[in-house]
Amino acid sequence: MKAGFAPFSEKVTLLGGGELTPASVSDCLTRAPNLVVCDGAAARALEIGLMPQRVVGDMDSLDDATRARLDPAILHEIAEQESTDFEKALSTVEAPLILGAGFMGGRLDHELACYNALVRHAGQPCILVGERDICFHAPKPVSLMLPVGMRVSLFPMAEVVVDGAGLEWPLDRLRLAPWGRVGTSNRAVAERVEIAPNGHGLLVILPRAGLDAAIAALAG
Template identity: 75%
Template sequence: MIDGLSRFSANVTLLGGGELTPATVSELLRRAPILVACDGAARHALGLGHVPRLVVGDMDSLDDETRAGFDPATLIEITEQETTDFEKALLHIEAPVILGVGFTGGRLDHELACYNALVRHPDKRCILVGGEDICFHAPARVSLDLAPGTRVSLFPMAEVGVTASGLEWPLDGLRLAPWGRVGTSNRAVAGPVEITPDATGLLVILPRAALDAAIAAISSSAR
């Protein structure tokens, strides 16, 4: 622990309290070998045979039996109620890339809160992994090596202009906004897909098969 943060040199897999399959967790741990659980997700991790390096949250869903099995130094209890457990973990962890799973596909309000956290903390390189899709906040410039035909959706959480290349339907000169035009269901064509928003607030949504491309892209992107 340094200055209230846990800093890791390797990628982090962050577990939430939603659906977690053994195959998905193993897949992510191959790409992000450091395991961190949000609150009660620690119990799910143990059930899958994995011991989290840290457990972060307000601990309101971590049962006493599970809690007793952890070294107290690995339990990062943050009791304030202004942020979700996902946001608490996001703020506490420093890592090259964070892969979050168990945060989508359940309660819609919880899922939307996670997207809100991605936008409000654009310095965090975090990819949320769902059953079919992945989602991350677009950095200042991102270049994605995607196969032609790959679905590329851009969803604005604020008003933002976008310059992009490598997409079937051009976006240059358009203003995107959650109350106006959005950029969903576009497709990659030849060459890398390059996206440059002029402000923070743009979410990139790709098929789950594009996870490695997304990791490579945000690993090398400018903050």
């Protein structure tokens, strides 16, 4: 971590270069008040009247006019090209939880890379927040308080065996894999939904309305 960049004691809103609306950003900041942006998203943050506390990335998308408006002390430049800006942020930002907005709904290859990064950086809890859905990695059992009837989808990024309760189609030592069976379009039939994978690699996808339940499950 760059000298002087201490861990955040409260949740972080992280902005990327995908679909972003002021309402969505405000919604995230209400729940996660510290603002960090991936380099190109700094311009969008300033445009909607927000000053980031930290800018992370290789800075190839940070234009000169935007850079001039930022305190150099908040820039965390990582020049290597082997990882995405989102991955750079996950590996350098320490916080109880990150809400990532602007990482879903844009380029598909960028979005897939973000899901890959969620799994590979399981030590930093993060929920990707889109305009319609949210997604997070569940490397260990999670308990979600959800409205009955809410869609609950599970997508494996690796082979994983899942147990659980509270879903219409039960999870009973169900083996999932990206090349085999997946667990999309399930539904909550109880207010408490338990999902217990036997290892890393399981993505949980919920409607946007499930955001507070996901925050409670991951951050307490």
